[in-house]
Amino acid sequence: MRRLLVLGAGTAGTMVVNKLRRRLDRPDWRITVVEPSDTHYYQPGYLFLPFGAYGPRQVVKPTAPLIADGVELVRGEVDRVATAENRVLLSDGRSLPYDYLVIATGVTPRPDQTPGMLDGxxxxxxxxxxxxxxxxxxxxxxxxxxxxxxxxxxxxxxxxxxxxxxxxxxxxxxxxxxxxxxxxxxxxxxxxxxxxxxxxxxxxxxxxxxxxxxxxxxxxxxxxxxxxxxxxxxxxxxxxxxxxxxxxxLNMGADYVARSGLGNELNLVPVDRHTLLAKGHDTIFALGDANDIPTSKAGSVAHFSVEVFTGNFLAHVAGRPMTGSFDGHANCFVESGDGRALLVDFNYDTEPLPGSYPVPALGPFRLLEDAAVNHWGKLAFRWMYWNVLLPGRPIPLPAHMSMAGKHIPKPEE
CATH class of the missing domain: 3.50.50.60 (FAD/NAD(P)-binding domain)
Structure with missing residues (x-):
């Protein structure tokens, strides 16, 4: 039996185990996810908490029910990855072997890295x-x-x-x-x-x-x-x-990444930006905020990249070439106040442009336009996150960015 070990049950890690549990034969694969917290947070909701628009119940759910049946959830802190031995060592002394490893432990704010921020x-x-x-x-x-x-x-x-x-x-x-x-x-x-x-x-x-x-x-x-x-x-x-x-x-990746010799100066894992395979390692991937790809560290990037990763992973473990190529696709609603928002949609090569999304001309969302429909789209995404995105259900949006519906503005626009 082959072993897939996923570190982190945030957005990317939860999506990965839920999607792959459906795609990998149970008799042949054991899937384990390591997560220290028994609480999953809807991080886009943090923006609304200071203004009283959201309450705690709207951004917090227990972790375990979000993980698919047939996935082993291990509570614990990662101490380091012993890459030469294909093992992850936990801080309590436990050792977890793997055949394939996905690092999805994200980034965290580090106020200690700025002199004076925590003083006085x-x-x-x-x-x-x-x-x-x-x-x-x-x-x-x-x-x-x-x-x-x-x-x-x-x-x-x-x-x-x-x-x-x-x-x-x-x-x-x-x-x-x-x-x-x-x-x-x-x-x-x-x-x-x-x-x-x-x-x-x-x-x-x-x-x-x-x-x-x-x-x-x-x-x-x-x-x-x-x-x-x-x-x-x-x-x-x-x-x-x-x-x-x-x-x-300053946002930094987990300290164990540095202790394991897997990270850069910010504890982010250098990866191939199209396949998300860790550089120098054939059995380690890094997804979500944990890698160094040159695009936004946004939930949409986790979503779109996991869509590409899933097909690539199935090919990789079967000994076939990874033909999927993540293009850095990101889209973000930008709240502007008074019940309005903008939407930006872009990738590695194309900057945010005006237009409509996801259907040309019809939208319903307006790119780089301050509109009420975009605000409602952002609010609706919370339901999508809990009920569609995290469970790994299909979302009828292309993983790759499309130029359909976009245009380069004229100087007077």
């Missing part, structure tokens, strides 16, 4: 994150108490999970303070290491104009070196004081 007792008192469940809930209480001043939304460095989420937070904060009748008492600043609002020029121009319209000041090319008290200080010595800092700390 300011963490989750005047400095907050919303990329964790506890952080989002703490920020909800802080926003409720906030009576005015300078609120800075800040990105430490890229890559990060869901790179549009900080923009969404800035837009939602603007709407939140307007609803409370105190927007004139709040100065909103968006500090980013990018030269603009987004990584690609057409989307960056569109999103940047939306920040301008909302009187949100952009501090571009801001690479933080340290935090001194209540001031962000960049490597070029620019300073941004704050009353309330909403930061996205």
């Amino acid at each position: 007792g300011r963490w989750r008192r005047s400095i907050f994150d919303f990329y964790t469940y506890d952080g989002a809930l703490a920020l909800r209480d802080a926003l409720d108490r906030f009576d005015g001043g300078r609120l800075v939304v800040h990105i430490t460095d890229l890559p990060i999970k869901c790179p549009v989420a900080p923009l969404e937070f800035a837009f939602l904060a603007d709407a939140y303070f307007r609803r409370r009748g105190m927007r004139d008492r709040v100065e909103l600043v968006y500090a980013t290491p990018l030269p603009g609002a987004f990584t690609k020029p057409i989307a960056s121009a569109r999103l940047g104009s939306m920040l301008d319209d909302r009187k949100i000041t952009v501090e571009p090319d801001f690479l933080v070196e340290r935090i001194d008290g209540t001031t962000l200080v960049s490597y070029d010595e620019r300073e941004i004081p704050f009353d309330l800092l909403v930061t996205v700390p």
Whole structure:
């Protein structure tokens, strides 16, 4: 019997075991997933927790019922991968052998990597994150108490999970303070290491104009070196004081990846960006946020890449060439406040463009357009996530990006 071992039961790991359990013969394959937490979090929902739009029940479910029957769920922390022995060693001393390994343990925020971020007792008192469940809930209480001043939304460095989420937070904060009748008492600043609002020029121009319209000041090319008290200080010595800092700390992969000699400086696993096979290893794949592919660390990337990976894995274990090629496809709804949102759809080679998705002309979603239908699409995705995506059921969306329905805007657009 051959053994498939998956590390991590987040989005990518859960999809992998649920899809492959249906495709791999049970008498021939033992599938095991290792996960330390008994709770699965709907991470896109973290964005809504600080504003009271979602409650805890909408973003939290127990892990075990999400895993398909016939998959062994092992509770435990990974200490390291012994690649020479085809074994994973857990921190409690257990050893799990594998024939094939999938690393899907994602990334986590690391505020300890920025000098001053955790100093002086300011963490989750005047400095907050919303990329964790506890952080989002703490920020909800802080926003409720906030009576005015300078609120800075800040990105430490890229890559990060869901790179549009900080923009969404800035837009939602603007709407939140307007609803409370105190927007004139709040100065909103968006500090980013990018030269603009987004990584690609057409989307960056569109999103940047939306920040301008909302009187949100952009501090571009801001690479933080340290935090001194209540001031962000960049490597070029620019300073941004704050009353309330909403930061996205450095995102890093799991420490065991470094201990195993499998990662880069951010503990991300270098992989072939089309097959997701770990470089230098013929039996190890890295999926979701855990790898170093040059695209967004978004749930859609996990979804589309797992679709390609599944067929490739079946071919690989049968001794056939992997003919599927992941193209970096990502799409993300961008909440803009007041019940509206944009949608971006792109891949390794094509930047976000205007148009309609997924059906040309009909949509229903509008690309790079601020529209109510996009907002409803984002809200509807939560149901899709729990009931279709995680169980590994087919979704009638192509894994590869299509140019159908898109167009390159004219200069006046």
